[in-house]
Amino acid sequence: MDLTYNDDERAFRDEVRGFLAEQLPPALSAKVRAGAALDKADHDRWHAILNAKGWLAPTWPEEHGGCGWDAVRRHIFEEECALAHAPRIVPFGLTMLGPVLMQFGSDAQKAHYLPRILSGEDWWCQGYSEPGAGSDLASLKTRAVRDGDHYVVNGQKTWTTLGQHANKIFCLVRTDPDAKAQEGISFLLIDMDTPGIELRPIMLLDGTPEVNEVWFTDVRVPVENRVGEENKGWTYAKYLLTHERTNIAGVGFSRAGLASVKRMARAEMSGGRPLIENPFFAARLAQVEIDLMAMATTNLRIISRAARGQAPGVESSMLKVKGTVIRQEINDLARRAAGPYAMPFVSEALEGDNAPVGPDYAGPVARQYFNNRKLSIFGGSNEIQRNIIAKTVLAGDRR
Incomplete structure (x- = not known):
């Protein structure tokens, strides 16, 4: 099923294969091949290896620390990593939030958060789905009420993948309950150690807590942690979902x-x-x-x-x-x-x-x-x- 590559692309494929042969830890590859659950240390180890090489963010432009690769090189890299049984790159910061910040975030948000995604200082999880708002995401009910220079957040998110490892969560919250469903939503960046946040694991069939519930009780979030305009979060959410679904x-x-x-x-x-x-x-x-x-x-x-x-x-x-x-x-x-x-x-x-x-x-x-x-x-x-x-x-x- 290989595409017809030109000489430069074949050379790049050989470079990727050589890198994987030398740098992908055999024990980590064996764990992926065996279908064993990966812990945070496993993900962090591979994240650091790719970051040291400069290959962690294939979809990011070079100006933000990405690879600047074209579509074919990204395709080659993804395929060779999968065939070598490398761990999947955790997508929440790199593939989902990163593009949203580049497109809609403030200069201060880009300068602060993008390097921390690459370094691994921040592990992001996604606060979208709720018990009554899954595929019908616009019906979400988690509220954020403005109180001076903070929002006060109350509500619940569910199916939060790998939330047990995260120190940050990006959330969709309702900031105008009287607006039409899609028009009263904002996009917030929240520290997971903020008082009032509780994470509860959901055990899956294979016995692992891959997903979680996240509860918010009077959680205070600085207004500066809002991405873009208030009540325009649905626009940013759709942008993120297009990148997520392509990656899926x-x-x-x-x-x-x-x-x-x-x-x-x-x-x-x-x-x-x-x-x-x-x-x-x-x-x-x-x-x-x-x-x-x-x-x-x-x-x-x-x-x-x-x-x-x-x-x-x-x-x-x-x-x-x-x-x-x-x-x-x-x-x-x-x-x-x-x-x-x-x-x-x-x-x-x-x-x-x-x-x-x-x-x-x-x-x-x-x-x-x-x-x-x-x-x-x-x-x-x-x-x-x-x-x-x-x-x-x-x-x-x-x-």
């Missing part, structure tokens, strides 16, 4: 997952022959590979436009839907290839001395399958994204 496409991870499925299918037998020769399995494998090739090309087009300063539009919803469907299909193919070895999914049966009996490649299959059922829900459910796509296309036809 996960082309590199899908390619690594597809390569793993192929290895499994060559090893597993069906009717006395390798599973990969089974016509029904092979047909499903071929279809998902075709879909992945098409999505990768679309992803490159959209990233290239973003590099020219054009925020992705409805295409980001398309990538979110297709990317998550492809990753879930790959997970299902892996589960089917592993057969009975993919049955256990509780955390005790996946790690340490209790690892399931069977080939090494079967170990992460169940964890990945069950954990990645979330992909079609977070970042805006696929059903909502399909509605966005339909409305946008139909509105275009009416024009």
Whole structure:
């Protein structure tokens, strides 16, 4: 599925491969390959390695400490990291908040927060979803009332990914309860150690607290921590979500997952022959590979436009839907290839001395399958994204 690269791009690919061979810690790569849960130290270690190389922020311009790479180089880097089983770069500061600050933040906010994202001094989490405001995010109820030079915040956020590691949270809050849903929202930057904030873990099927609830009780936030104008936060939220949904496409991870499925299918037998020769399995494998090739090309087009300063539009919803469907299909193919070895999914049966009996490649299959059922829900459910796509296309036809 490789693109046709020119000489400079092939040289860059070789440079990335060499860097990964020398700098990616084998124990960390093995942990990712095995599907084991990564702790904060694991993420921080890889973050620091990439930052020291200057390769931490592929999507950022050089003026802000980014790589300044074009779309093809970003594609090469993402794919090679995934194939080498490098940890996923935690996206909240780098991929989500960073672009919002560059576009809408004050000079003081850019000067203060952007370097701290790169250095790892600040670990950001996302305060968007609420119990009654998930895909219908504009119905959020967390309030921020102006009190002099502070806002007083009360409410709850949920599904806060890796919030247990974060010292900062960017939040959507309602600052005008009488305005229309999208018109009374502001975008605040909040320290997690501010009095009145409580974080409660949510345990997932695999036994890890990957997501959390965050409660705000009379939390005082300086007005200077507001990004952009008051009550204009929905504009900034949409901008952030287009970047998040493009990133959710996960082309590199899908390619690594597809390569793993192929290895499994060559090893597993069906009717006395390798599973990969089974016509029904092979047909499903071929279809998902075709879909992945098409999505990768679309992803490159959209990233290239973003590099020219054009925020992705409805295409980001398309990538979110297709990317998550492809990753879930790959997970299902892996589960089917592993057969009975993919049955256990509780955390005790996946790690340490209790690892399931069977080939090494079967170990992460169940964890990945069950954990990645979330992909079609977070970042805006696929059903909502399909509605966005339909409305946008139909509105275009009416024009």
